[in-house]
Amino acid sequence: MDSVDGSARTDSSLRSGGRRPFRRAPLGWLVLGTLLAAFPSGAGSAEQVETKLLAADGAAGDVFGYAVSISGTTALVGAHQDDGSAGDRGSAYVFIRSGGGWQQQAKLTPPVGTSHKNFGYAVALSGDTALVGVELDTGDGTTTTGAYVFVRQNAAWTQQALLVADVPKKTNWFHVSLALSGDTALVGAWRDETNGYLSGAAVAFVRDGTSWSEQARLLPADGEAFDAFGFEVALSGDTALVRALGDDDMGDFAGAAYVSERTHST
Numbered sequence: 001m002d003s004v005d006g007s008a009r010t011d012s013s014l015r016s017g018g019r020r021p022f023r024r025a026p027l028g029w030l031v032l033g034t035l036l037a038a039f040p041s042g043a044g045s046a047e048q049v050e051t052k053l054l055a056a057d058g059a060a061g062d063v064f065g066y067a068v069s070i071s072g073t074t075a076l077v078g079a080h081q082d083d084g085s086a087g088d089r090g091s092a093y094v095f096i097r098s099g100g101g102w103q104q105q106a107k108l109t110p111p112v113g114t115s116h117k118n119f120g121y122a123v124a125l126s127g128d129t130a131l132v133g134v135e136l137d138t139g140d141g142t143t144t145t146g147a148y149v150f151v152r153q154n155a156a157w158t159q160q161a162l163l164v165a166d167v168p169k170k171t172n173w174f175h176v177s178l179a180l181s182g183d184t185a186l187v188g189a190w191r192d193e194t195n196g197y198l199s200g201a202a203v204a205f206v207r208d209g210t211s212w213s214e215q216a217r218l219l220p221a222d223g224e225a226f227d228a229f230g231f232e233v234a235l236s237g238d239t240a241l242v243r244a245l246g247d248d249d250m251g252d253f254a255g256a257a258y259v260s261e262r263t264h265s266t
Helices: none
Strands: 031-033 065-070 074-079 091-098 101-108 122-124 131-138 143-153 156-163 180-181 184-189 201-208 211-218 229-236 239-244 258-264
Touching: 074 122, 074 131, 091 131, 101 143, 101 156, 131 156, 131 180, 143 184, 156 211, 184 239, 201 239, 201 258, 211 258
Parallel strands: 065 122, 122 180, 180 229, 201 229
Antiparallel strands: 031 258, 065 074, 074 091, 091 101, 122 131, 131 143, 143 156, 180 184, 184 201, 201 211, 229 239, 239 258
16 A cells, blocks of 8 residues: 655754663554664656646645645645635645646545644545544643544545544644555654653554544653654554654764554464
8 A cells, every 4th residue: 555654843842862772562563673864776867747736726825735645646735724714724635647637636624613723734645545634622722633534435535534642632743744554544743741751652543444443552662751753654554664853872863763563463
């Protein structure tokens, strides 16, 4: 299946000190290693064909393109400051490739009657399933964060689920780094405080039929305050990649990325 990740933005208060052992993560996800650097291989030249995607109703300040994802012949573009019916409510646009061009197929928005904002801050796409991050008004004067799941049947997109952490909290930033592969979603929560302030976490969800449930909460064995584990996430099948922005094994803010693999029990 296609693997696509979302985007995140930084926090200025990250730290120093560190060590990095490994352990089996909860509920069948195995931490395999830490990637400290990667080097691209050489590539030959190729003909470039360029298409510029624009929202049909685009306007100043929408920040269209802040988050992007692609799967096959479908593209998903977030515009988290699209005003819509309320300030900075946000939206995400679906484009499809047809023949030699691209056309807008749908505009995804939060459910009518809800008081949400920054919908589209992060997006992920796999086949006919889209994942869109959002800030949620809980109705009691507080705000939390989550991600909406949309599915496509024929050319129509409908909401299927809302993914939130078992212990929802706005400060988790559970809407800024998303990945999707088939029936599995991975959501970064880089401000999670399980291992200390801004230590971070990542949460895996799985789909059974049309229902989604939390499968695992990924935490590094050596997680510390300011690691920002979950700052970015990527997913392909049973393999997850999670960035720890503040990891300092190689020096202050050197960063690291954890590879985790899901094991299946019989």
